[in-house]
Amino acid sequence: MSEKTYKPGNYPDLPPPPGTVGVYGWIRQNLFSSISNSLLTIISVVLLYYLINGIIGWFFLDAVFDAESKIACRKINDGACWAVITRRVGQFVYGFYPEAERWRIDITFLTMFIAFAPLLYPDIPKRKWLLYFSLFYPFFAFVLIMGGYFGLQKIEYSLFGGFMLTVILGVCGIVCSLPLGILLALGRQSNLTVVRTLSVCFIEFMRGVPLITLLFVASSMLNYFLPPGTNFSILVRVIIMFTFFSAAYIAEVIRGGIQAIPKGQYEAADALGMNYWQKTRFITLPQALKISIPGIVNTFIGLYKDTTLVVVIGLLDPLGIGRAALADTKWNGLSTETYLFVALFFFVSCFAMSRYSLWLENKLNTDKK
Amino acid sequence: MVINNNKSSKTVIQIKEMHKWFGNFHVLKNISLGVNQGERIVICGPSGSGKSTLIRCINRLEVHQQGDIIVNNVELTGDLKNLEAIRSDVGMVFQSFNLFPHLTVLENCTLAPIWVKKLPKKEAEELAMELLTRVKIPEQALKYPGQLSGGQQQRVAIARSLCMQPKIMLFDEPTSALDPEMIKEVLDTMIELAETGMTMIVVTHEMGFAKKVADSVIFMDEGEIIEQNDPKNFFNNPKNDRTKLFLSQILNH
Numbered sequence: 001m002s003e004k005t006y007k008p009g010n011y012p013d014l015p016p017p018p019g020t021v022g023v024y025g026w027i028r029q030n031l032f033s034s035i036s037n038s039l040l041t042i043i044s045v046v047l048l049y050y051l052i053n054g055i056i057g058w059f060f061l062d063a064v065f066d067a068e069s070k071i072a073c074r075k076i077n078d079g080a081c082w083a084v085i086t087r088r089v090g091q092f093v094y095g096f097y098p099e100a101e102r103w104r105i106d107i108t109f110l111t112m113f114i115a116f117a118p119l120l121y122p123d124i125p126k127r128k129w130l131l132y133f134s135l136f137y138p139f140f141a142f143v144l145i146m147g148g149y150f151g152l153q154k155i156e157y158s159l160f161g162g163f164m165l166t167v168i169l170g171v172c173g174i175v176c177s178l179p180l181g182i183l184l185a186l187g188r189q190s191n192l193t194v195v196r197t198l199s200v201c202f203i204e205f206m207r208g209v210p211l212i213t214l215l216f217v218a219s220s221m222l223n224y225f226l227p228p229g230t231n232f233s234i235l236v237r238v239i240i241m242f243t244f245f246s247a248a249y250i251a252e253v254i255r256g257g258i259q260a261i262p263k264g265q266y267e268a269a270d271a272l273g274m275n276y277w278q279k280t281r282f283i284t285l286p287q288a289l290k291i292s293i294p295g296i297v298n299t300f301i302g303l304y305k306d307t308t309l310v311v312v313i314g315l316l317d318p319l320g321i322g323r324a325a326l327a328d329t330k331w332n333g334l335s336t337e338t339y340l341f342v343a344l345f346f347f348v349s350c351f352a353m354s355r356y357s358l359w360l361e362n363k364l365n366t367d368k369k
Numbered sequence: 370m371v372i373n374n375n376k377s378s379k380t381v382i383q384i385k386e387m388h389k390w391f392g393n394f395h396v397l398k399n400i401s402l403g404v405n406q407g408e409r410i411v412i413c414g415p416s417g418s419g420k421s422t423l424i425r426c427i428n429r430l431e432v433h434q435q436g437d438i439i440v441n442n443v444e445l446t447g448d449l450k451n452l453e454a455i456r457s458d459v460g461m462v463f464q465s466f467n468l469f470p471h472l473t474v475l476e477n478c479t480l481a482p483i484w485v486k487k488l489p490k491k492e493a494e495e496l497a498m499e500l501l502t503r504v505k506i507p508e509q510a511l512k513y514p515g516q517l518s519g520g521q522q523q524r525v526a527i528a529r530s531l532c533m534q535p536k537i538m539l540f541d542e543p544t545s546a547l548d549p550e551m552i553k554e555v556l557d558t559m560i561e562l563a564e565t566g567m568t569m570i571v572v573t574h575e576m577g578f579a580k581k582v583a584d585s586v587i588f589m590d591e592g593e594i595i596e597q598n599d600p601k602n603f604f605n606n607p608k609n610d611r612t613k614l615f616l617s618q619i620l621n622h
């Protein structure tokens with residue numbers, strides 16, 4: 001290439017050398033940057049081809065989607081036998097909730113998205129009105145699910161199960177543990193010795209005890225500690241335990257966020273004459289929560305998956321339903337299909353949470369936008 | 370040039386035989402200082418001499434243990450009820466700006482007026498825009514601090530303090546964290562502020578600023594006020610040997 005000469009100050013913007021930008025450039029730099037990298041790329045592509053081929057075959061092409069039993073499945077084809085799921089999908093989703101009343105769960109679930117929208121997306125239009133609905137939603141959901149009012153048939157909690165149970169436990173636990181975690185984190189940083197000591201004791205106790213122990217306590221002993229006459233259903237007791245447990249973790253995550261805020265922020269707020277609550281609301285929490293988003297969502301995901309532990313106290317979460325299905329002689333031995341299905345459900349929910357947290361982090365990133 | 374304003378002899382800050390310790394460490398020793406309304410005082414001195422600590426005592430970011438500090442006729446003591454009210458009368462600008470990174474420039478400026486002074490939002494925003502115009506960055510109002518240069522951030526910090534309509538402004542090395550080309554824009558803003566008759570206490574090593582604006586220059590060393598004089602005498606014939614040494618060090622480099 002011939003180097004032209006330019007007068008100082010007149011050097012034009014030239015395009016980058018060929019092969020460094022665009023799709024071609026990306027492929028070259030990332031997949032074929034050296035001989036070993038090229039080899040690795042080729043080997044991976046070949047392996048992926050065989051893997052995907054096998055997976056698609058087992059999952060879809062050779063799979064049986066409806067049959068009477070495992071034996072009937074095998075007679076048709078030798079891939080996955082999804083009949084164990086399709087024949088029992090109602091139980092996987094609703095547990096033993098009466099079939100005629102399942103529309104109540106459907107409505108509760110669908111309206112949940114409307115109730116969460118204004119909380120999760122601050123820029124949503126008509127947010128104020130939607131927020132009123134969010135406030136009203138817990139009562140709405142409670143009445144609809146439990147029944148007993150407005151002519152709705154009362155449903156015993158012991159019939160709850162499946163994904164519905166997971167979502168109820170997970171959502172209630174998450175929604176209650178965030179505010180409690182914030183209060184505990186503030187309490188732990190407080191200047192008031194009593195508040196601080198109580199917060200520390202609570203956090204350390206909850207973190208120091210296995211969740212499964214807490215669940216046993218919930219199922220057997222919690223009523224001893226509650227005022228006489230109160231008799232919470234096992235479901236409420238379990239939700240309380242999940243809330244306490246994850247609030248302790250969230251408190252510690254948020255405390256980390258609070259400690260990452262430079263001292264100068266408080267000094268500036270002090271110098272402007274702001275009091276403790278103003279500082280907390282406008283300076284501490286917005287910044288601490290923003291820093292803590294990955295940790296908080298991590299805790300939420302953990303809590304959500306830990307809801308499967310309720311199986312030890314006799315509640316039938318999706319894993320419990322799956323085990324019941326496998327115990328049926330018709331479906332004996334289809335554990336791969338069953339557990340993969342349950343795993344897929346958890347993966348989809350948790351992946352959604354994880355993507356949301358990434359989106360939120362990006363949105364709240366205010367430097368150098 | 371010396372800026373001249375109508376200075377009353379009304380004392381707004383009175384410090385009497387004040388001492389402060391950090392643990393066993395005696396940081397401020399027997400400080401006495403009076404500041405009249407509209408007066409502009411520059412404090413200089415070597416690192417660690419207690420300059421920051423002194424001006425932070427004036428809005429009680431630091432607590433003194435002995436002696437009196439009276440600000441706007443209110444004595445700063447432990448059982449003070451409305452510390453917030455006193456603080457909102459004393460603006461402070463920090464070396465590291467300390468803007469709130471999660472709020473826009475405008476929100477930085479209106480937060481305290483709205484919540485501490487209970488100003489209606491619209492009024493607070495008008496005031497903020499007026500002051501942002503005064504520090505010459507109204508067009509940045511909707512940006513976040515992280516998107517501004519250091520000099521712009523410091524001017525926002527000055528505007529933020531002024532939005533509380535303080536009677537006194539404290540500056541703690543406002544230009545030390547800035548690149549040379551940005552120092553001037555901040556100093557110009559402070560000179561303009563001085564022209565409005567604001568009472569100012571400025572910790573700085575910008576001696577040009579001191580000569581131009583100060584009514585009185587204070588030299589501190591090891592927690593004591595070693596020398597206080599008007600700028601002309603302070604720079605031309607310093608009395609104390611330590612002042613002479615300090616001046617020769619910062620003026621000759």
Ligand SMILES: Nc1ncnc2c1ncn2[C@@H]1O[C@H](COP(=O)(O)OP(=O)(O)OP(=O)(O)O)[C@@H](O)[C@H]1O
Nearest residue numbers: 391394396414415416417418419420421422423542
């Ligand atoms: N919170 C604190 N606890 C203990 N010692 C402190 C504290 N803050 C400051 N000091 C000490 O007090 C002395 C005076 O500090 P100060 O910040 O007032 O100095 P300065 O004159 O502003 O110095 P510089 O020019 O470096 O800002 C220093 O020796 C410093 O180490």
Ligand SMILES: [Mg+2]
Nearest residue numbers: 420421422542
């Ligand atoms: Mg200092």
